[in-house]
Amino acid sequence: MYKIAIVGSGNVAWHLTKRLVEQKVDVVLLARNKSKLAEFEHNFNIKTYDKIKPIGGIDLYIIAVKDSAIAHVAAQLKNQPLAHTAGSIEMDLLSFYTDQFGVIYPFQTFRRETDVSWQQIPVFVEACCPDFEQKISSIANLLSPNIFYLNSHKRQYLHLAGVFTNNFINHLLSITKQILETHGLKYQWVFPLLQKTIENAQKFAPGQVQTGPAVRNDKIVIEKHLKLLQNPDWQKVYSALSQSIFNSTKSSDDLD
Numbered sequence: 001m002y003k004i005a006i007v008g009s010g011n012v013a014w015h016l017t018k019r020l021v022e023q024k025v026d027v028v029l030l031a032r033n034k035s036k037l038a039e040f041e042h043n044f045n046i047k048t049y050d051k052i053k054p055i056g057g058i059d060l061y062i063i064a065v066k067d068s069a070i071a072h073v074a075a076q077l078k079n080q081p082l083a084h085t086a087g088s089i090e091m092d093l094l095s096f097y098t099d100q101f102g103v104i105y106p107f108q109t110f111r112r113e114t115d116v117s118w119q120q121i122p123v124f125v126e127a128c129c130p131d132f133e134q135k136i137s138s139i140a141n142l143l144s145p146n147i148f149y150l151n152s153h154k155r156q157y158l159h160l161a162g163v164f165t166n167n168f169i170n171h172l173l174s175i176t177k178q179i180l181e182t183h184g185l186k187y188q189w190v191f192p193l194l195q196k197t198i199e200n201a202q203k204f205a206p207g208q209v210q211t212g213p214a215v216r217n218d219k220i221v222i223e224k225h226l227k228l229l230q231n232p233d234w235q236k237v238y239s240a241l242s243q244s245i246f247n248s249t250k251s252s253d254d255l256d
């Protein structure tokens with residue numbers, strides 16, 4: 001059985017630790033934040049270290065820190081087997097610090113307070129060399145049965161798609177909630193609509209099932225909505241999205 005060191009104590013570190021401990025893997029945690037270390041110890045009954053440095057006997061250090069700190073952390077783990085978990089950071093960044101390096105990128109949104117279903121999460125791996133690829137893949141396989149090999153170039157497009165799918169949709173829902181609650185309306189009234197939107201997007205090409213004022217080029221309603229919005233940031237979001245919806249309708253009409 002592998003001995004894995006998770007590096008970092010944020011959202012991804014939490015979920016990786018939880019899953020690997022559930023899978024009976026020997027996990028230790030290395031992170032700089034002492035109060036977070038105590039929470040990991042308490043929740044998962046694992047050994048933790050408040051210094052990021054090699055500790056010996058580790059099969060893989062999984063670096064789950066913020067993207068801009070990956071190089072700094074890797075420099076503290078020289079000549080160790082390393083993987084990072086970032087969508088938009090090239091694997092080769094790690095090659096400056098070790099000759100065993102790779103990536104384990106779980107394509108999901110992770111927040112400590114919400115559970116995830118690892119069985120369904122696609123996990124994308126990349127590795128420096130065939131032997132290490134085998135090791136990284138079998139470790140990733142402890143997280144999820146859905147393992148795919150993806151190079152750094154393609155992974156950045158997957159991450160970009162994830163920003164549209166999760167971050168932007170989530171932001172639009174945050175605006176939705178504020179609009180409704182400011183006007184004494186219930187946020188949960190949108191849930192059936194949200195459900196149908198996701199259902200349609202999974203069944204059909206999303207561009208083919210678009211409805212609303214932008215696709216109809218209904219300028220009167222669009223102007224009315226812009227006035228109701230008032231918040232200049234939200235007006236810009238509304239205008240940019242409406243324009244993009246209208247343009248994509250136009251270009252698909254041109255193809256007819």
Ligand SMILES: NC(=O)c1ccc[n+]([C@@H]2O[C@H](COP(=O)([O-])OP(=O)(O)OC[C@H]3O[C@@H](n4cnc5c(N)ncnc54)[C@H](OP(=O)(O)O)[C@@H]3O)[C@@H](O)[C@H]2O)c1
Nearest residue numbers: 008009010011012033064065066067069085086108109110
């Ligand atoms: N969250 C997601 O949905 C998601 C999904 C897939 C991949 N990822 C990737 O996973 C990685 C971790 O993301 P996250 O969401 O878990 O981030 P996060 O919750 O913001 O946690 C960031 C972690 O980085 C640590 N850190 C920051 N600067 C550091 C430094 N100089 N030295 C040591 N530790 C440092 C922080 O420690 P302190 O608490 O001490 O500041 C914290 O433990 C990122 O590469 C991200 O791109 C995230």
